[in-house]
Amino acid sequence: MASVTEKEIKEQYLAWEAVLRDFQNGFEGIGNVVNEPDSSEFVFIGCGTSFYLALSAASVFQAVTGKRARAVTASDVFLYSDTLFSKSGNFLGIPISRSGETTETIWAARYLKDKLDIPTLALSCNSDSKLAGFCDHKLIAEKAAEKSVVMTKSFTSMLLIVQLLAAAKSKNKQLLSELSRLPAQGKAVIENFENIAKKAAQNQNVDHLVFLGQGPYYGLASEAMLKMREMSLTFSEAYHSMEYRHGPISTLNEKTLAVFLMSESSKAQEIKLLKEVKKLGAKTLVICENLPSSEKSSADYLVALESSLSDYARLILYMPVIQMMGYYRAIHKEINPDNPRHLTQVVVLD
């Protein structure tokens, strides 16, 4: 039987198209949010994949709008709110949840509203969910709703919504035009790099994956780590690229595959690290805009996106490659990627 996860990964550019269409048609709620009396700080909130999405979202939102933004786990909102929210702040809480039914995220939204009087904007794929019904505003990626347990197209589609929101808020026409090119480029990435993703994922001599990225690419690296664990039960880690030397590098060996989610801003430093890990015996996969010919020998596997998009626009193009790696590694290990061990689509607590 065909895998729903595979289908959702490979058709995700259609969900991106739908997000862009909805945006052009005025996206239910986007006007309210863009014109919200200026919040001084935007707090992106989530669990699991949605928390890693929050990390990238906060990073790109702040860079594009110039407004303070950060990411927190839903559980810290109701367990450690003193560490997050000052009395004088003027916050907008943005709980993110594919299902809109994750208990911790709903508790976080309730806590913000009832205890802290902080307005909320739900980002979800389910407009009928408890979360969407409860929050003051909602932005919904309807076409990114998934049957699979692991999140794939929902991650990229909801990140695209945040990119659009940031571009709209800052009236950044250049970024809006770049974002409109993502669906066509996403389709090409899936077609052109499926084989490399498969080969890298199924390398018999790899049993440990390390994902590295800086800035908004760190959230992507974290999500990549989670995908490999959830789908293929492989020991995976994620770090800010330049943090890797500060201890984690000690467990690198010849069975390590170091995956660089390289951005143009951090490329010069990341190339130095790439050479180092290669020299230490790791295998390497580089996903980047492009790599100078002189450095290509340091990459065992290379995905050069050649998108001509900026670092803040290009983000979601990296993910189909990673998701296909998770899928193909699962198939290779005879694990059903649609039905990961110990996981359910939604974590519901009493």
Ligand code: F1P
């Ligand atoms: C969050 C989440 C997923 C994870 C698992 C359980 O879901 O933690 O990231 O893969 O399936 O739920 P949501 O709040 O975004 O619906």
